[in-house]
Amino acid sequence: MNAPDPSLVSLISHADGRVAATPVSSLFLTRWSARAMTAEPIPDEILFAMFEAARFSPSSYNSQPWRFAYAKRGDEAFPRYVDCLSTPNRAWAGEASALVLIASRAAFVPPGAAEEIVSPTASFDAGAAWASLAFQAALLGWTTRAMGGFDKERARLATGAPPSLKLEAMVAIGKRGDASLLPPDKQKLEKPNARKTIGQIVFAGAFPADG
Numbered sequence: 001m002n003a004p005d006p007s008l009v010s011l012i013s014h015a016d017g018r019v020a021a022t023p024v025s026s027l028f029l030t031r032w033s034a035r036a037m038t039a040e041p042i043p044d045e046i047l048f049a050m051f052e053a054a055r056f057s058p059s060s061y062n063s064q065p066w067r068f069a070y071a072k073r074g075d076e077a078f079p080r081y082v083d084c085l086s087t088p089n090r091a092w093a094g095e096a097s098a099l100v101l102i103a104s105r106a107a108f109v110p111p112g113a114a115e116e117i118v119s120p121t122a123s124f125d126a127g128a129a130w131a132s133l134a135f136q137a138a139l140l141g142w143t144t145r146a147m148g149g150f151d152k153e154r155a156r157l158a159t160g161a162p163p164s165l166k167l168e169a170m171v172a173i174g175k176r177g178d179a180s181l182l183p184p185d186k187q188k189l190e191k192p193n194a195r196k197t198i199g200q201i202v203f204a205g206a207f208p209a210d211g
Contacts, residue, residue: 016191027135036171037143037172037177041072041097050140052066065104067101072097081159086150095177103166106120106166110189115159130171143176144171146169147169
């Protein structure tokens with residue numbers, strides 16, 4: 001058996017101004033969602049390594065509801081993807097190396113069954129695939145930022161997504177650039193953000209009344 005990748009098993013508590021109460025892999029502290037991107041072309045083998053990581057994500061009944069449509073910078077479809085974004089996102093995401101639309105398909109045929117059912121966890125499972133994509137990107141030295149700010153109907157037209165797909169998020173992928181590349185109002189935001197404490201999100205036995 002091969003030895004584990006040291007970058008995955010080395011546990012740390014501090015990185016990039018972030019502090020973990022319990023040491024975790026450096027991946028979880030150093031990955032953050034940048035906006036500033038350099039417009040560097042992304043090779044297919046890099047992009048598809050991210051899709052492969054997403055492909056092996058866990059899902060209910062192994063239904064694998066995630067679907068991805070993408071456009072690389074320079075592709076004929078890329079401007080259409082950019083045009084689907086909200087105005088604030090369009091101001092920076094046009095410099096991404098690739099844009100990816102993540103969708104989920106809730107209907108699937110369970111193992112041993114003959115007819116489709118609707119999975120109540122399709123969006124949850126697609127979120128797991130997005131996380132896998134994002135972490136693989138970070139391991140390869142690329143940054144990702146998922147966006148809910150996009151016009152879903154315009155994106156459906158731009159990608160030919162059928163009604164069976166729920167459009168979940170648009171993701172920008174690129175090499176992290178300097179904050180000076182961003183509009184002035186976004187420059188101060190270009191840094192790892194804070195997280196709630198463990199005590200605010202983890203509870204023994206039961207949730208508090210206020211959630």
